[in-house]
């Protein structure tokens with residue numbers, strides 16, 4: 001069964017049509033990337049899946065069930081999104097504990113203290129950060145909190161929107177390793193938006209190359225590593241990233 005299936009998805013913001021005929025399937029446990037130039041509609045696709053962009057036609061299916069324009073509680077639990085900017089996405093006046101407990105309260109889940117501690121450990125956050133505020137953490141620690149929050153409801157699908165691009169290079173590598181490990185340990189499915197082709201090569205199985213709201217091609221990461229993308233635009237993107245050097 002597909003974890004996520006999009007068919008002929010046309011997404012608009014008011015009068016502006018942003019995407020055209022977006023169609024792809026992501027298998028359960030797969031890590032799938034959306035790459036392409038700025039403004040090509042990558043984040044908009046994730047937002048439609050997460051219920052944050054609601055003007056669309058076509059169909060979205062998650063774990064075999066149709067996703068509607070207003071996300072059901074069930075889908076919200078199965079699918080979580082992590083944003084680029086951990087500072088912007090964490091409430092500045094809430095402790096880490098309050099941030100991590102909130103989804104449990106909303107979904108009526110008990111045993112909260114133990115769950116918070118377990119997830120903090122899973123993402124490599126020391127317990128002493130539990131009652132601190134976001135401004136008392138580093139950028140990498142804040143992104144670990146954002147990942148921990150996404151994991152609180154034990155989702156199957158994670159939508160990752162440039163999850164490491166706001167971080168220093170050395171911290172990026174740590175967070176990428178964390179995402180790789182979590183996927184393996186928990187059998188997660190990832191849909192990742194990034195500008196960074198080495199990130200795709202490290203973390204993903206397949207990629208869709210987007211341009212001007214359309215998918216130009218869908219490729220295996222082996223094709224990317226071999227510099228063997230089929231579309232002219234995909235090859236240009238590859239050349240711009242690697243200057244033709246194999247990964």
Ligand SMILES: Nc1ncnc2c1ncn2[C@@H]1O[C@H](COP(=O)(O)OP(=O)(O)OP(=O)(O)O)[C@@H](O)[C@H]1O
Nearest residue numbers: 013016018036037038039040041042043044045193
């Ligand atoms: N809330 C919004 N209202 C109106 N237009 C929007 C909104 N959000 C994004 N857009 C427009 O939709 C288009 C696609 O934006 P989107 O963020 O999906 O692109 P992207 O490929 O993810 O780009 P980037 O890599 O720069 O994040 C852009 O032209 C953007 O200006």
